Amino acid sequence: MNDLKTRILGLVADDLVAIEAALAENLNPHLDLVREVAGHILFSGGKRLRPLLLLLVTRMCGYRGEDDTPFSISFEYLHAATLLHDDLIDGAELRRGRPVAHSIYGNATTVLVGDFLLARALSLAARTGKIEIIEVVAGITENMSQGEIHQLSRKGDITLTEEEYREVIHRKTAVLFEGTCRAAAYLADAPESQVEAMAAYGVNLGLAFQMADDLIDYTSDTAVLGKKAGADLREGKLTLPVIAALAAAPEHARRRMQAIILNPDFSPDDFEVLKTDLNHHGGLAYTRQCAEEHVRRAKAALEVFAPSSTTDILRDIADYTLSRKA
Amino acid sequence: MNDLKTRILGLVADDLVAIEAALAENLNPHLDLVREVAGHILFSGGKRLRPLLLLLVTRMCGYRGEDDTPFSISFEYLHAATLLHDDLIDGAELRRGRPVAHSIYGNATTVLVGDFLLARALSLAARTGKIEIIEVVAGITENMSQGEIHQLSRKGDITLTEEEYREVIHRKTAVLFEGTCRAAAYLADAPESQVEAMAAYGVNLGLAFQMADDLIDYTSDTAVLGKKAGADLREGKLTLPVIAALAAAPEHARRRMQAIILNPDFSPDDFEVLKTDLNHHGGLAYTRQCAEEHVRRAKAALEVFAPSSTTDILRDIADYTLSRKA
Numbered sequence: 071m072n073d074l075k076t077r078i079l080g081l082v083a084d085d086l087v088a089i090e091a092a093l094a095e096n097l098n099p100h101l102d103l104v105r106e107v108a109g110h111i112l113f114s115g116g117k118r119l120r121p122l123l124l125l126l127v128t129r130m131c132g133y134r135g136e137d138d139t140p141f142s143i144s145f146e147y148l149h150a151a152t153l154l155h156d157d158l159i160d161g162a163e164l165r166r167g168r169p170v171a172h173s174i175y176g177n178a179t180t181v182l183v184g185d186f187l188l189a190r191a192l193s194l195a196a197r198t199g200k201i202e203i204i205e206v207v208a209g210i211t212e213n214m215s216q217g218e219i220h221q222l223s224r225k226g227d228i229t230l231t232e233e234e235y236r237e238v239i240h241r242k243t244a245v246l247f248e249g250t251c252r253a254a255a256y257l258a259d260a261p262e263s264q265v266e267a268m269a270a271y272g273v274n275l276g277l278a279f280q281m282a283d284d285l286i287d288y289t290s291d292t293a294v295l296g297k298k299a300g301a302d303l304r305e306g307k308l309t310l311p312v313i314a315a316l317a318a319a320p321e322h323a324r325r326r327m328q329a330i331i332l333n334p335d336f337s338p339d340d341f342e343v344l345k346t347d348l349n350h351h352g353g354l355a356y357t358r359q360c361a362e363e364h365v366r367r368a369k370a371a372l373e374v375f376a377p378s379s380t381t382d383i384l385r386d387i388a389d390y391t392l393s394r395k396a
Numbered sequence: 397m398n399d400l401k402t403r404i405l406g407l408v409a410d411d412l413v414a415i416e417a418a419l420a421e422n423l424n425p426h427l428d429l430v431r432e433v434a435g436h437i438l439f440s441g442g443k444r445l446r447p448l449l450l451l452l453v454t455r456m457c458g459y460r461g462e463d464d465t466p467f468s469i470s471f472e473y474l475h476a477a478t479l480l481h482d483d484l485i486d487g488a489e490l491r492r493g494r495p496v497a498h499s500i501y502g503n504a505t506t507v508l509v510g511d512f513l514l515a516r517a518l519s520l521a522a523r524t525g526k527i528e529i530i531e532v533v534a535g536i537t538e539n540m541s542q543g544e545i546h547q548l549s550r551k552g553d554i555t556l557t558e559e560e561y562r563e564v565i566h567r568k569t570a571v572l573f574e575g576t577c578r579a580a581a582y583l584a585d586a587p588e589s590q591v592e593a594m595a596a597y598g599v600n601l602g603l604a605f606q607m608a609d610d611l612i613d614y615t616s617d618t619a620v621l622g623k624k625a626g627a628d629l630r631e632g633k634l635t636l637p638v639i640a641a642l643a644a645a646p647e648h649a650r651r652r653m654q655a656i657i658l659n660p661d662f663s664p665d666d667f668e669v670l671k672t673d674l675n676h677h678g679g680l681a682y683t684r685q686c687a688e689e690h691v692r693r694a695k696a697a698l699e700v701f702a703p704s705s706t707t708d709i710l711r712d713i714a715d716y717t718l719s720r721k722a
Contacts, residue, residue: 104542104545155507158503158504158507159508178485178548181484182542185481185510186538189536192530192537196527201525201527204522208515208519211515214511222505
């Protein structure tokens with residue numbers, strides 16, 4: 071665990087305890103099986119980044135009510151629902167070092183528990199009594215499902231452009247961060263300028279987070295990741311490190327990379343060759359630069375707020391997206 | 397097409413035209429693929445019963461606004477979303493005489509388009525600006541997913557009781573009809589007595605509808621059904637005709653029925669033997685009686701309203717649940 075993560079966790083320890091309790095209390099299923107499957111994905115070492123963002127942003131916007139903790143977890147339920155569906159869709163095997171839910175409970179139950187978690191997220195959002203918040207939550211799900219379909223429809227296509235990649239990660243990842251921060255500002259009845267600032271913080275944090283995630287797949291190993299290294303490539307997902315390296319590499323190197331990318335059974339040695347090419351042709355450096363730019367923009371968005379311990383933590387969280395290893 | 401259906405369709409022809417147009421207009425996907433998959437399930441000869449109910453109930457409760465048509469289709473989107481997920485879960489092959497979506501577009505895209513339709517339903521509900529409506533829509537999805545999980549977890553279990561069967565069909569089918577009628581009354585700002593009357597109409601209509609559906613699987617043939625006869629049994633779903641016949645049959649007949657039920661590869665001849673037993677031991681008659689009782693209760697719930705052409709149509713729709721053949 072790096073120093074930044076340790077510091078953040080120390081500062082939000084009480085919030086995390088409240089989030090864990092609320093996650094278990096608000097699930098409310100009628101069936102033990104639903105609790106078990108939902109629990110498998112919910113209580114497996116997630117970072118709770120989304121509910122934590124909600125608590126921090128509401129606090130920064132001066133919220134004094136008691137709806138923040140129960141509402142915060144609707145974003146973790148939403149996140150968990152998409153993980154259940156996405157792991158199934160990607161044919162993933164491991165998540166956070168444990169077998170994925172569908173390998174234990176079957177596809178059918180996994181799809182349905184995902185639906186249940188989506189619905190619970192919505193019910194919790196409805197409890198806030200704010201229509202603008204419901205619209206945000208519905209919009210998140212519309213975008214995420216379409217981002218995943220877009221990614222799926224371009225699976226294994228080496229002509230994917232950086233622009234299209236950005237559109238996909240915006241929908242599938244950044245919209246949830248943006249929506250969490252925006253909904254938090256709405257919950258606190260923040261003025262429009264603060265709502266837009268928080269939305270900008272969220273969307274840039276989300277883009278940085280996904281780019282860092284895509285980078286990690288080429289810079290960490292299986293033990294640290296909790297899933298197989300090279301999983302993105304194996305699932306036919308072309309991400310920025312590859313797109314940027316393909317665009318920059320000379321013909322012979324591009325052909326070598328393409329041959330590995332297009333081979334569904336690439337070997338560990340092939341993967342090492344590819345990583346060397348990604349590094350050599352600037353794919354890793356460019357992705358890191360882009361992520362850094364989004365971190366910079368996320369932190370700049372915080373400037374409409376007076377400095378406080380909460381703005382400090384939100385700044386630390388933005389920096390953390392780039393320092394994490396898994 | 398039977399006479400009752402012809403009469404109802406004549407009376408609601410304008411509503412159905414408005415519903416068809418709204419279904420296409422409000423889909424609003426960013427991707428053509430989403431429109432294609434959603435269109436495959438949405439425009440394949442569905443009865444539009446749920447949006448139609450919404451329009452009729454809002455009218456009966458004196459609604460004069462223009463949100464009814466766009467809002468009505470959120471219940472068709474919700475219904476279509478669950479059909480996409482359920483067909484996949486059941487391993488179904490045909491729906492309304494056409495190959496199911498997942499056999500054409502694959503499981504992954506089908507799951508995600510289902511998620512998208514759920515989210516669209518929610519967005520349309522949010523547009524009404526009424527929190528109590530959002531709560532109804534969220535509650536529908538929570539119940540439907542749990543009803544399906546419950547059914548799935550008891551798949552092929554011949555000890556399923558009538559009570560448990562009723563709990564399953566309540567959640568997986570009746571809650572959507574109940575919620576549609578309740579939300580319609582909320583949209584019209586109807587007094588509490590009318591809201592509860594419409595909820596009672598909806599839940600009883602839904603129970604009758606599902607019982608009739610479960611009956612049809614043993615009384616119609618493949619050509620009329622648009623899917624294979626005996627599909628429920630093949631999918632391990634024990635429904636009321638079977639549960640009631642098993643409970644009433646003497647030991648030797650029960651054993652004969654159980655042998656067929658528990659054989660995943662039962663022959664067409666086996667299926668005929670089973671149908672004879674279901675008939676002989678009262679499973680079909682009892683299911684029909686129960687459905688009739690719910691139709692009676694649905695119609696009784698309408699009595700809080702002054703008689704009108706709309707109450708007549710709602711009465712006809714209740715009767716129609718028992719007269720349909722597919």
